[in-house]
Amino acid sequence: MAQTLCGNPTTFKTDIAIIGAGAAGLAAAVSAYDAGVHDIMVFEREDAPGGILKQCIHNGFGLQRYKEELSGPEYAHREYAAALQRGININYAATVLSIEPNTTLRVLSPEFGLAHVEAKAIILAMGSRERTRGALRIPGTRPAGVYTAGTVQRLINLQGIVPGKEVVMLGSGDIGLIVARRLVYEGAHVKMVLNRSHFSGGLRRNIVQCLDDYGIPLRLLQTVTNVYGRDRIEAVGVSEVDKPTKQAIPGTEERVSCDMLVLSVGLIPENDLSRAAGISLDRGSQGAIVNEQYQTSVPGIFSCGNVLHVHDLVDFVSDEGERAGRSAAAYVQNEGAPEQQTATTRIVPGNGVGYVVPQLVTPAAHDDLLLRFRVRDIYHKPTISVKVDGETVKTFKRPILIPAEMVEIHLNAQLLAGHATAEIHIEAGQNS
Numbered sequence: 001m002a003q004t005l006c007g008n009p010t011t012f013k014t015d016i017a018i019i020g021a022g023a024a025g026l027a028a029a030v031s032a033y034d035a036g037v038h039d040i041m042v043f044e045r046e047d048a049p050g051g052i053l054k055q056c057i058h059n060g061f062g063l064q065r066y067k068e069e070l071s072g073p074e075y076a077h078r079e080y081a082a083a084l085q086r087g088i089n090i091n092y093a094a095t096v097l098s099i100e101p102n103t104t105l106r107v108l109s110p111e112f113g114l115a116h117v118e119a120k121a122i123i124l125a126m127g128s129r130e131r132t133r134g135a136l137r138i139p140g141t142r143p144a145g146v147y148t149a150g151t152v153q154r155l156i157n158l159q160g161i162v163p164g165k166e167v168v169m170l171g172s173g174d175i176g177l178i179v180a181r182r183l184v185y186e187g188a189h190v191k192m193v194l195n196r197s198h199f200s201g202g203l204r205r206n207i208v209q210c211l212d213d214y215g216i217p218l219r220l221l222q223t224v225t226n227v228y229g230r231d232r233i234e235a236v237g238v239s240e241v242d243k244p245t246k247q248a249i250p251g252t253e254e255r256v257s258c259d260m261l262v263l264s265v266g267l268i269p270e271n272d273l274s275r276a277a278g279i280s281l282d283r284g285s286q287g288a289i290v291n292e293q294y295q296t297s298v299p300g301i302f303s304c305g306n307v308l309h310v311h312d313l314v315d316f317v318s319d320e321g322e323r324a325g326r327s328a329a330a331y332v333q334n335e336g337a338p339e340q341q342t343a344t345t346r347i348v349p350g351n352g353v354g355y356v357v358p359q360l361v362t363p364a365a366h367d368d369l370l371l372r373f374r375v376r377d378i379y380h381k382p383t384i385s386v387k388v389d390g391e392t393v394k395t396f397k398r399p400i401l402i403p404a405e406m407v408e409i410h411l412n413a414q415l416l417a418g419h420a421t422a423e424i425h426i427e428a429g430q431n432s
Contacts, residue, residue: 009106009115010112010114010116012115012116013119014040014118014119015121015332016029016032016037016039016040016121016122016325017040017041017119017122017123018041018042018122018123019105019122019123019125020043020044020124020125020307021050021051021092021125022050022051022052022053022125022127022317023050023053023079023305023314024127024305024321025044025051025321026049026318027317027321027325028125028302028304028322029042029083029325030079030082031321031325031326032326034086035325037328037329040089042083042091043095044090044093045094046092047093048092049076049079049092050072050073050077050079050080051076052150053073053075054072055154055157056071056072056073056178057071057072057157058072058182062074065315072314075314091111093109093110093111094108094111095107095108096273099277099301103119103121103301104117104118105119120332121331122300122328123301123303123321123324123328124271124273124288124303124308125307125324126270126271126273127269127270128267128268128269128306128307129270130150130266131263131268132148132263133227133263138226141227141229141230143227143230143232143233143234144231144233145163145164145229145259145260146227146233146260146263147261147262147263148263149176149179149262149263149264152183153175153182156179156182156183156186162183162186164183164188164258164260165188165260166188166189167189167190167258167259167262168190168192168224168238168258168262169190170264171195171196171263172193172200172202172207173202173264173265173266174203176193176262177210177211178206179264180210180216180262183262188260190214190216191256192216192219192238193216193217193218193219194219194223195220196223196246197241197246198220198221198243199220200218200404201266201404203312203404204404219238221240221242222239223239224239225239225253226253227261233258235258236255236258236261237253237256238253238254239253267306269287269306269307269309271288271307277298278298279297279301282355284349284354285355285357287303288307288308290358290359291344291359291361292358292365292366292413293323293331294323294358295327299336300331300336302331303324304323304325305317305321308357309355312404312405343420345360345361347359347371348421348422348424349373349423349424350423351425352375352376352377352382352425353375353376353424353425353426354403355373356372361416363417365416366413367414368410368411368412369410369416370408371408371410373407375401375402375403375407377403378401378402379398379400379401379402379426380400381397381398382397382401382427383395383397383398383426384397384409384427385427386409386411386423387425388421388422389421393422394411394415401426
């Protein structure tokens with residue numbers, strides 16, 4: 001099967017091509033196989049499966065999916081073992097260069113060189129990437145010692161390198177909180193964790209287990225406004241933030257000495273391939289716009305996991321992968337989606353809601369429709385309202401909603417039938 005880069009590229013044909021062998025991609029492959037489609041090719045740009053799970057050596061994974069507490073590598077092994085048992089074809093060190101018309105991939109691999117992969121369906125499972133200092137536009141010099149939380153995690157857990165001893169962390173996402181604890185395990189001093197907002201971006205359990213239990217202060221409504229140092233970072237400027245505008249307050253900067261700044265300021269779905277392929281993206285989720293089958297705006301291309309929207313639990317990533325896998329298998333078995341005679345319903349985020357997935361519901365939707373979304377603020381005893389043409393058709397009560405935790409609701413799809421738009425609102429309760 002080897003092919004040099006000279007001459008015409010190799011051409012492969014497959015029923016389903018999957019980009020990414022992390023939790024979403026592996027679950028999608030297994031699900032599609034179990035649904036009756038066995039001709040599947042998975043393309044993974046790294047040399048091993050599992051994605052980010054490989055470096056997440058802490059426990060806490062799998063409580064919903066496997067009903068037991070696993071480490072990241074253990075969880076990844078469960079997903080990989082299921083794919084291996086079914087003989088699913090996983091190609092490593094295989095970089096997908098582009099998605100061409102007619103669901104064709106251009107793939108570069110040391111095994112077969114440059115190849116065209118003609119698939120009947122494609123599943124996007126590329127995951128997400130970290131937001132960097134460049135995206136934040138923090139002023140100052142550009143010394144060594146500024147890292148993203150995921151990079152620090154990889155250095156410590158996979159390479160045995162502790163890149164700093166006096167640490168300031170900006171952002172309180174879950175990865176950052178876990179890395180803060182890991183740094184303390186390795187003898188570093190985490191001076192503070194800062195967050196621009198008035199609430200943490202991480203799960204409450206991680207705040208308690210990673211910060212409170214180790215005496216690491218969480219300073220809300222504060223941010224880094226400068227980086228000092230020439231060759232190596234020497235200090236950062238920490239300023240207070242105005243709550244309504246989220247802007248730093250002039251004259252409040254405090255100089256804090258450190259030899260490392262860690263950024264845990266959010267993940268961005270990895271959609272460069274999607275964008276280049278002309279797939280419509282949602283500004284709220286930063287992932288593809290999909291229907292209840294997880295099919296994108298390009299027929300035959302499906303999306304799932306963190307490339308669709310950033311999840312807080314990998315269990316949900318795998319669940320979404322399974323759903324996309326079944327949908328892709330049905331698409332292949334039906335030789336494409338049937339032409340819809342009735343217009344789809346668009347799901348719109350209303351008051352207090354950042355985004356909703358899926359964004360479209362077709363007339364073929366089953367009665368039990370799963371909607372996932374995130375809220376913009378903290379709400380105590382809120383009511384989730386589903387409105388169609390201004391009329392509330394369904395409500396859900398919750399004790400609390402927070403931006404760090406994805407919200408799930410199940411809805412009878414028939415409530416949306418024949419309507420152009422449905423809105424999800426957060427009402428009543430008290431926000432803080």
